[in-house]
Amino acid sequence: MRGIILAHLGGNIAHGVAHAEIPVVVTGPQTIFIPGVMFVAPVVELVVIAARYRRAGGAVLAVSMAVALVFGIAFHYVLSTPKHVTAVPARPWQGPFRLTATLLVLVDAAVVAISTWLMRTV
Secondary structure, eight states: HHHHHHHHHHHHHHHHHHHTTTTTTOTTTTHHHHHHHIHHHHHHHHHHHHOOOHHHHHHHHHHHHHHHHHHHHHIIIOOOOOTTTTSOOOOHHHHHHHHHHHHHHHHHHHHHHHHHHHHHHO
């Protein structure tokens, strides 16, 4: 479990670097939402799970990663925003931006599945 949460955190850091280098600006409520859901919540969940509260940690993790997954899909693939993978200008960081956006969808979907399983089996 720790490994996939760390993959989520690492993927978000890499994607954040691509955001900054392009730049694709995060504005308004997203400046609070993204750090909270993408970074703070997974770290808290690691602590909760390590403290042997696996069911509670799994529940919080499943919900926060489901929210992160929906956010990532919506802003990178569905909504017409500057964050959409086709809206990113053809610059050196376009490829890493697209790759990390796609990998985050896969990792976050895996985290949702694993944490849901963890929540139900413990």
